[in-house]
Amino acid sequence: xxxxxxxxxxxxxxxxxxxxxxxxxxxxxxxxxxxxxxxxxxxxxxxxxxxxxxxxxxxxxxxxxxxxxxxxxxxxxxxxxxxxxxxxxxxxxxxxxxxxxxxxxxxxxxxxxxxxxxxxxxxxxxxxxxxxxxxxxxxxxxxxxxxxxxxxxxxxxxxxxxxxxxxxxxxxxxxxxxxxxxxxxxxxxxxxxxxxxxxxxxxxxxxxxxxxxxxxxxxxxxxxxxxxxxxxxxxxxxxxxxxxxxxxxxxxxxxxxxxxxxxxxxxxxxxxxxxxxxxxxxxxxxxxxxxxxxxxxxxxxxxxxxxxxxxxxxxxxxxxxxxxxxxxxxxxxxxxxxxxxxxxxxxxxxxxxxxxxxxxxxxxxxxxxxxxxxxxxxxxxxxxxxxxxxxxxxxxxxxxxxxxxxxxxx
Ligand SMILES: C[S@@+](CC[C@H](N)C(=O)[O-])C[C@H]1O[C@@H](n2cnc3c(N)ncnc32)[C@H](O)[C@@H]1O
Numbered sequence: 001x002x003x004x005x006x007x008x009x010x011x012x013x014x015x016x017x018x019x020x021x022x023x024x025x026x027x028x029x030x031x032x033x034x035x036x037x038x039x040x041x042x043x044x045x046x047x048x049x050x051x052x053x054x055x056x057x058x059x060x061x062x063x064x065x066x067x068x069x070x071x072x073x074x075x076x077x078x079x080x081x082x083x084x085x086x087x088x089x090x091x092x093x094x095x096x097x098x099x100x101x102x103x104x105x106x107x108x109x110x111x112x113x114x115x116x117x118x119x120x121x122x123x124x125x126x127x128x129x130x131x132x133x134x135x136x137x138x139x140x141x142x143x144x145x146x147x148x149x150x151x152x153x154x155x156x157x158x159x160x161x162x163x164x165x166x167x168x169x170x171x172x173x174x175x176x177x178x179x180x181x182x183x184x185x186x187x188x189x190x191x192x193x194x195x196x197x198x199x200x201x202x203x204x205x206x207x208x209x210x211x212x213x214x215x216x217x218x219x220x221x222x223x224x225x226x227x228x229x230x231x232x233x234x235x236x237x238x239x240x241x242x243x244x245x246x247x248x249x250x251x252x253x254x255x256x257x258x259x260x261x262x263x264x265x266x267x268x269x270x271x272x273x274x275x276x277x278x279x280x281x282x283x284x285x286x287x288x289x290x291x292x293x294x295x296x297x298x299x300x301x302x303x304x305x306x307x308x309x310x311x312x313x314x315x316x317x318x319x320x321x322x323x324x325x326x327x328x329x330x331x332x333x334x335x336x337x338x339x340x341x342x343x344x345x346x347x348x349x350x351x352x353x354x355x356x357x358x359x360x361x362x363x364x365x366x367x368x369x370x371x372x373x374x375x376x377x378x379x380x381x382x383x384x385x386x387x388x389x390x391x392x393x394x395x396x397x398x399x400x401x402x403x404x405x406x407x408x409x410x
Contacts, residue, residue, distance in 0.1 A: 004214050005054065008075050011208065012154050014045035015171045015257045016250065018345065019379075022403055023051040023248050026343045029374075029405070030246035032057045037226065038246045041233055041332050044259075046072035048248050049225050053079070056221030060240055064283055066229030066272070067263050069141050070132070074150035076225060078211055083148040085209040091131060091145070091152045092201050096194075098126035108268055111164045111173065113183065116193040120160060123197075124269050127156060134271030139230040141270065151208060157266045159201040163193050164265065171262040232283045233328045234290065240332060246341040247332060251325050252285050253347040253398065254356060255317055260284055286321035293327045297364035303356060310352030318351060325358075326365060333366070338410040342371065345379075347398035359402035371406040378402055 009020050023040075027048075030038060035058055040048040043061035049072050052059035061068060077083045101118065102125040109117055132149045133142045143149035162168070163183070167176040186196045233239065252259070260267075260281040267277050282288060300322060307318045333342055346358045363373060380400045 001216070004211055005050075007207075007211055008078050009045070009047055009050060011074060011078070011211075012045070012071055012158065013171060014071070015259065015262055016253065016347075017045050018047035018250055020047055020051055022345055023048040024055075026246070026248045026341065026403075026405065027052060027055050027057060030057070030341050031339070032245045034245070036243055036245035036337065037224065038248060039240055039244045039332060039335075040247070040249045041328055042249050042251045043068055043227070044250070046075065046227060049227060050075050050079075053223045053225050054221070056223050058224040058226075060226045060228075060244070062228050062231040062233060062239065064230065064232055064280060065259050065263060066134075066139070066141065066280075067266060067270075068229045069227055070150045070153050070270070072225065072227045073143065074154050077147065077151055078208065079215065081212055081215065083151050083212075085205060085212065087145070087148045088152050088155060088205055088208070091126075091148065092155070092198070092205070094130070095123040095126035095156070096198070098122045100125045100129070102128060105268075105274055107274065108265060111166065111265055113163065113165075113193050116163055116197065119194050119197065120269075123156065123160075127153070127269075128271060132270060136273070136276070139276075141229075153270065155201050155204045155208070157269065158204045159197045160269055161266065162200040163197050166265075172258055173261065173264055230280070233331065234283070234285075234288075234324060240335050242335070243337050244332075244335050244340065245337060246343070247336060248341075248343045250345040251328075252321075253358065254286060254321050254349045254351055256347065256349050256398065258284065258287070285324040286317050288320060288324070289316075290320045290323040290327065292319065293323050293330070295322055295326055295361070295365055296368035297361045299357060299364055300361045303354065303361070306354050307351055307356075310354070314352045318356070322361065325362070329362070329366075330369075333369075333408065336408050338408055340408045341374075341405060342366065342408060343403065343405045345401060345403045347401040349398050355399070359404050363404055363406070366406055370409045372409060373404070374407050375405040376402060 006020055037058035037060045038052055039060045041062050043063045046061050046068050049059045049061045101121040104121050131145050132153050135142055165175050165179055166173045167179045190196045190199055264277055308315045336342060348355050348357050378400050
């Protein structure tokens with residue numbers, strides 16, 4: 001059973017996703033008898049939402065990346081066995097026979113072999129009219145097929161990504177010689193790029209069908225799963241709206257990832273405009289200028305001096321990062337109940353050759369604000385594909401990550 005749950009978390013790629021056992025264990029420490037929700041303000045692929053749901057605990061998840069809405073809905077649909085895979089099969093078939101086309105920007109076309117452009121334009125036109133639509137006003141996805149819309153979207157995105165020029169093993173869109181060669185060899189095997197698309201769409205569908213068969217028939221615990229994408233907590237004033245029982249989260253690790261860039265064309269096919277995607281990218285932490293805030297940490301000041309010696313650009317990233325994370329954490333911890341648990345999982349990334357102890361800086365700040373440290377666990381990174389292929393300020397990657405568990409004093 002546990003293995004299948006872990007597979008549900010993996011149905012679509014997401015950089016720096018929680019290992020499910022982290023939220024799973026911390027959730028057990030949280031007192032949720034009054035049904036107050038737990039919160040993840042940087043929820044990514046929604047690992048906390050799913051683990052909380054499995055334990056019958058209400059949850060709230062926010063992320064800047066709107067794809068979270070589709071990922072969590074799809075995972076819940078698997079757990080609830082709410083979608084009949086035959087309906088997805090039907091969508092794949094009908095999308096292939098659809099006779100309308102959507103416009104595709106030239107910059108997007110460059111990421112796909114020309115011969116498959118018409119097929120993608122018709123497939124995603126079908127999707128927009130029958131499966132999923134993005135509402136530009138509310139900035140929310142609307143599932144036209146409520147039962148199978150999110151799972152069908154994941155399958156179509158998966159196949160669309162496979163036939164793009166982006167490397168199969170790197171999250172952000174990145175062209176590689178290897179991918180070109182891979183596409184050529186797959187074309188020889190399957191006959192055409194369209195057939196490669198169909199092959200991968202069915203491969204993903206089979207994976208989901210297998211999961212649906214292997215899961216037990218009925219779930220016994222109900223929980224509210226509140227998920228909101230396109231949320232920029234630096235500008236939102238009133239979120240969360242209510243008290244929360246606990247916070248379990250993993251914020252970005254300085255410049256380790258560019259989340260929106262990793263989903264740029266996925267979001268485009270799902271209906272966002274290139275301008276909306278650029279706007280989201282500009283809001284990402286730490287790539288945005290952020291006004292300063294009070295940071296009670298001597299370690300922060302010590303490392304600031306060291307980073308300053310490495311140049312003004314790195315200093316700017318350092319300051320933007322901590323000002324943004326602490327502003328957001330200060331705001332959400334205001335809503336945490338006394339004795340509530342605040343747990344964060346974060347790496348110590350390199351900035352200009354200096355390993356930045358994010359966990360320690362945050363801990364010093366919150367201990368000064370009246371939190372007690374309950375536990376600090378070091379988790380060495382072994383197998384995770386964290387920084388492969390990157391050429392940025394993290395050449396040595398991240399040696400380890402830390403789970404810090406704090407309790408708000410009464
Ligand atoms: C380490 S990931 C979280 C992964 C998540 N724990 C999971 O299991 O999938 C950090 C997240 O922070 C989000 N993020 C970055 N800048 C943000 C901002 N300004 N507001 C809200 N979320 C932001 C990214 O989109 C990313 O999903």
